[in-house]
Amino acid sequence: xxxxxxxxxxxxILNYFMIDKNYKPVIIKGIENxxxxxxxxxxxxxxxxxxxxxxxxxxxxxxxxxxKNIISQIKRKTFRLSMKVLSIYLEVGDxxxxxxxxxxxxxxxxxxxxxKFKNNDIVKINFNDISEKTNFDEKGIDLVGKITKNISDKxxxxxxxxxxxxxxxxxxxxxxxxxxxxxxxxxxxxYIFGNGSLDNNTLxxxxxxxxxxxxxxxxxRLLSSAFLHIGLFHLLCNMYSLYILGNNIEYxxxxxxxxxxxxxxxxxxxxxxxxxxNSNVISAxxxxxxxxxxxxxxxxxxxxxxxxxxxxxxxxxxxxxxxxLIGFSMTNIGNAAHIGGLIGGFFMSMALGIDKENKQNNINxxxxxxxxxxxxxxxxxxx
Numbered sequence: 001x002x003x004x005x006x007x008x009x010x011x012x013i014l015n016y017f018m019i020d021k022n023y024k025p026v027i028i029k030g031i032e033n034x035x036x037x038x039x040x041x042x043x044x045x046x047x048x049x050x051x052x053x054x055x056x057x058x059x060x061x062x063x064x065x066x067x068k069n070i071i072s073q074i075k076r077k078t079f080r081l082s083m084k085v086l087s088i089y090l091e092v093g094d095x096x097x098x099x100x101x102x103x104x105x106x107x108x109x110x111x112x113x114x115x116k117f118k119n120n121d122i123v124k125i126n127f128n129d130i131s132e133k134t135n136f137d138e139k140g141i142d143l144v145g146k147i148t149k150n151i152s153d154k155x156x157x158x159x160x161x162x163x164x165x166x167x168x169x170x171x172x173x174x175x176x177x178x179x180x181x182x183x184x185x186x187x188x189x190x191y192i193f194g195n196g197s198l199d200n201n202t203l204x205x206x207x208x209x210x211x212x213x214x215x216x217x218x219x220x221r222l223l224s225s226a227f228l229h230i231g232l233f234h235l236l237c238n239m240y241s242l243y244i245l246g247n248n249i250e251y252x253x254x255x256x257x258x259x260x261x262x263x264x265x266x267x268x269x270x271x272x273x274x275x276x277x278n279s280n281v282i283s284a285x286x287x288x289x290x291x292x293x294x295x296x297x298x299x300x301x302x303x304x305x306x307x308x309x310x311x312x313x314x315x316x317x318x319x320x321x322x323x324x325l326i327g328f329s330m331t332n333i334g335n336a337a338h339i340g341g342l343i344g345g346f347f348m349s350m351a352l353g354i355d356k357e358n359k360q361n362n363i364n365x366x367x368x369x370x371x372x373x374x375x376x377x378x379x380x381x382x383x
Contacts, residue, residue, distance in 0.1 A: 005113045006090060008143060010035075010049065012114050012134045013088070015147040017047050019154055020133045028070060038074075041360075043126045044086040044107070046071070055093040067106065086122065175255050176246035179262065180239050183286060186227050187235050197230055200282055208284040209270050211277060215381060226266035228284035238286045245293040252300050257352045264369075265292020265345040271376040272340025288337035292345025299349040303361075340376075347372060 014035070017023040023037035026046070035049040048067070054060050067085060075083050082105055089110045111117040118124075118131050138146050186206065187197060194202030204210050207224030214221040229235035250258045269288015277283065350365025 268344030288341030295345030
């Protein structure tokens with residue numbers, strides 16, 4: 001087996017970015033002779049290794065346009081406003097020079113060996129530990145074998161992590177069934193001890209979010225209103241959605257985190273209703289909490305798209321968009337609660353986390369959740 005400097009270079013930087021910097025491969029359909037790596041915690045979100053010759057400026061401009069289109073798609077799927085990309089070209093034409101792209105998010109390096117790469121100014125500034133991390137004792141075929149094993153072990157570890165997360169879960173959906181049962185029982189009680197779910201006085205009596213009462217100090221209505229429903233159709237639609245979404249959230253996050261996500265989403269949905277609704281509105285329903293579960297599922301899909309693909313994100317976004325569109329087109333649907341619940345569910349999921357490894361995300365989520373809660377309370381009761 002003939003091993004040249006370029007082969008050693010490719011394997012070495014793959015080992016560095018994947019093992020030491022925790023970049024993960026990105027599968028891009030229709031792309032050949034390129035390796036895409038992703039890690040949004042580093043200075044460069046995307047590292048792109050291009051193993052094909054760029055002969056002239058026209059070819060470079062075409063390549064640059066292709067990269068921008070792909071990055072636009074990734075940004076939409078990962079909800080990012082900006083994304084920095086470092087393209088590493090292994091071969092370019094003798095007379096080729098990079099044109100100024102006027103794009104601060106796209107950077108370029110030309111290098112076909114490790115020493116040249118380590119001496120590049122971009123690398124020195126952003127990856128200053130690469131010399132230490134690529135100082136291997138092995139040479140030639142032994143080095144390739146070691147790096148191959150490192151990357152293989154890393155992939156196996158990540159696969160095991162994904163499998164553990166999706167397996168050995170308690171699939172008894174006790175919390176979801178309990179929540180549905182509570183909603184149904186309260187719905188029945190409204191007919192036994194009141195005039196039914198369509199009667200305003202009964203709704204207020206059972207804890208609907210009636211703005212004047214809630215703002216006057218009856219804060220329990222922020223939560224109790226999430227267990228009331230206005231009419232049988234309203235109840236059936238929400239309970240069906242809760243059954244479908246709740247089972248997934250209970251499986252992915254566990255029972256305790258699921259309860260916190262559900263209840264917090266219900267409260268943020270009610271707070272949004274106080275802020276954006278007029279004083280005569282009587283609001284009730286689990287829609288805010290259910291949209292919180294959609295936000296939670298969105299957070300899960302984003303963090304584990306490497307294991308489950310982007311389909312779950314696309315499906316959730318479609319469901320959210322359709323429901324919000326329906327809400328904006330109909331006067332009797334509280335879109336404020338939907339939006340509030342969605343935001344609350346997403347950030348509470350970030351605060352609680354899916355696993356125990358990403359502590360920084362949990363800290364950021366906790367800070368955002370606390371700030372969001374204080375801000376919503378201020379706008380609801382003090383502004």
